[in-house]
Amino acid sequence: MKRLSLALALLLAAAPARAEAPFEDAVALYENGDFDAAREIAREWAAKDDPRAMAMLGALYLKGHGVAADVQQAKTWFEKAAAKGHPGAQFSLGLMYLDGSLGTPDPEEGGKWLAQAADGGNPDAQFNLGVLFTGAYGNAPDWKQAVDAFSKAAAQNHARAQYNLGLLYLDGKGVEKNVETATDWFSRAAMQGLPDAALDYGIQIVRGEGVQKDEALGAKWILVAAEHGQPIAQNRIARLYAAGRGVTQDAVEAQKWNILASAQGRADASLDDMLKSLTPEQKAEAEARAKAFAPKVPKVAE
Numbered sequence: 001m002k003r004l005s006l007a008l009a010l011l012l013a014a015a016p017a018r019a020e021a022p023f024e025d026a027v028a029l030y031e032n033g034d035f036d037a038a039r040e041i042a043r044e045w046a047a048k049d050d051p052r053a054m055a056m057l058g059a060l061y062l063k064g065h066g067v068a069a070d071v072q073q074a075k076t077w078f079e080k081a082a083a084k085g086h087p088g089a090q091f092s093l094g095l096m097y098l099d100g101s102l103g104t105p106d107p108e109e110g111g112k113w114l115a116q117a118a119d120g121g122n123p124d125a126q127f128n129l130g131v132l133f134t135g136a137y138g139n140a141p142d143w144k145q146a147v148d149a150f151s152k153a154a155a156q157n158h159a160r161a162q163y164n165l166g167l168l169y170l171d172g173k174g175v176e177k178n179v180e181t182a183t184d185w186f187s188r189a190a191m192q193g194l195p196d197a198a199l200d201y202g203i204q205i206v207r208g209e210g211v212q213k214d215e216a217l218g219a220k221w222i223l224v225a226a227e228h229g230q231p232i233a234q235n236r237i238a239r240l241y242a243a244g245r246g247v248t249q250d251a252v253e254a255q256k257w258n259i260l261a262s263a264q265g266r267a268d269a270s271l272d273d274m275l276k277s278l279t280p281e282q283k284a285e286a287e288a289r290a291k292a293f294a295p296k297v298p299k300v301a302e
Contacts, residue, residue: 023052035066054081055089071101087120098137107132107139126153127161143174159300163189163197183210193299199225199233219246226257229295231264242274251278255286260293
């Protein structure tokens with residue numbers, strides 16, 4: 001369930017009430033890729049103790065935009081902005097302590113900064129705090145805290161948090177097991193375009209677990225995930241095409257998805273056996289379809 005993310009919008013979010021035009025110019029320049037000009041304006045405002053400008057300078061040094069990448073400089077600027085209560089900078093600083101940017105990952109220090117950003121309402125911080133509580137960094141898991149953190153982010157429509165919350169309800173970790181609630185969270189994340197959620201939601205529908213059974217509808221959701229390059233979904237949809245469950249039986253299409261899944265490490269000996277009777281022409285057609293396949297880009301970050 002590990003997933004980390006970093007975006008300029010988060011670095012500039014929750015800014016103080018003052019919104020001087022000159023700094024807004026820096027934001028526009030940054031977004032347009034004119035990092036040198038953005039940096040000059042940001043430096044002026046950082047000298048006036050503006051935490052938004054400090055956060056921007058941290059982002060510039062972290063990414064090496066217009067300057068040589070320098071994690072220590074990034075850390076310094078993020079610390080200055082974080083000390084002034086900037087949730088985006090607190091979030092970024094927390095990630096740096098967790099992802100090894102500053103050396104050996106430090107879950108305690110990283111968690112401290114993520115918690116401050118999460119308290120400030122930052123959904124990505126809430127999500128990543130939930131990841132931390134699952135024990136993703138070698139720390140002892142705290143499943144109840146993970147549920148709480150994911151729930152806060154999920155309430156703000158954070159798709160990955162909704163999916164992870166569904167997994168916790170499905171497994172009964174940190175919360176009483178509830179298949180219906182798990183499936184509901186999978187559906188919400190799937191509707192936002194998260195391939196992993198589309199896969200699990202489709203599986204639940206095919207099985208009739210937590211929702212009315214409908215193999216045709218479930219197959220459609222699994223296909224959505226497969227079309228986005230999800231290897232488990234590709235294997236599952238291959239099996240459905242081979243058996244004619246929820247879809248019209250099509251051995252060639254089954255082999256296409258089997259080829260794609262196998263290429264991503266999801267080889268399936270029993271499926272290979274099911275499809276061994278394909279003619280050379282059918283195998284060639286399946287290989288041509290697999291070669292022409294291009295995965296769709298997910299709507300939300302993976």
